[in-house]
Amino acid sequence: MERRELFRSLARITQGKQEDVVIRPPYNADVSLFHKECVHCEGSCAAVCEEQIIKISADKTPCLDFSQSGCTFCDECVKACTFGVLDLQVQSHQIDAVISINQDKCVSWEGVMCFSCKDPCLDNAIDFQAMFMPKINTNCTNCGFCISRCPVDAIEVGAA
Numbered sequence: 001m002e003r004r005e006l007f008r009s010l011a012r013i014t015q016g017k018q019e020d021v022v023i024r025p026p027y028n029a030d031v032s033l034f035h036k037e038c039v040h041c042e043g044s045c046a047a048v049c050e051e052q053i054i055k056i057s058a059d060k061t062p063c064l065d066f067s068q069s070g071c072t073f074c075d076e077c078v079k080a081c082t083f084g085v086l087d088l089q090v091q092s093h094q095i096d097a098v099i100s101i102n103q104d105k106c107v108s109w110e111g112v113m114c115f116s117c118k119d120p121c122l123d124n125a126i127d128f129q130a131m132f133m134p135k136i137n138t139n140c141t142n143c144g145f146c147i148s149r150c151p152v153d154a155i156e157v158g159a160a
Contacts, residue, residue, distance in 0.1 A: 037083035045077035070145030105154035
């Protein structure tokens with residue numbers, strides 16, 4: 001077992017599971033379209049997602065699962081969307097969510113040198129104050145790459 005896996009398993013045992021939040025794919029302007037149009041689709045956006053983070057939920061609507069990876073904004077989901085739910089002109093390179101670092105869970109806030117969240121960040125959206133104390137800055141696109149990399153599940157995603 002790798003050190004990161006050990007921290008993650010311990011955090012889940014002691015902290016419990018984070019409340020589930022439905023995060024939709026980027027490039028959408030009207031959330032109601034997911035329930036109106038996606039129910040007629042066979043999940044083409046999920047099939048083309050190179051990071052495999054688009055999952056089709058029980059109600060046949062797509063949602064993002066950051067447990068293994070994040071969004072590269074490759075635009076393939078938009079190209080596959082034949083029902084007009086996703087559109088490149090809308091919210092390009094921004095996911096409608098709020099990502100935050102829970103300071104009570106973060107080992108770096110306890111003085112442990114950990115850059116697990118900063119290393120995979122494509123947008124340089126995590127700043128460290130005095131080599132510790134990470135904070136998410138305004139560059140964050142909510143892509144989710146940092147979430148699965150945190151060994152103690154200190155990065156949380158919520159609805160915008």
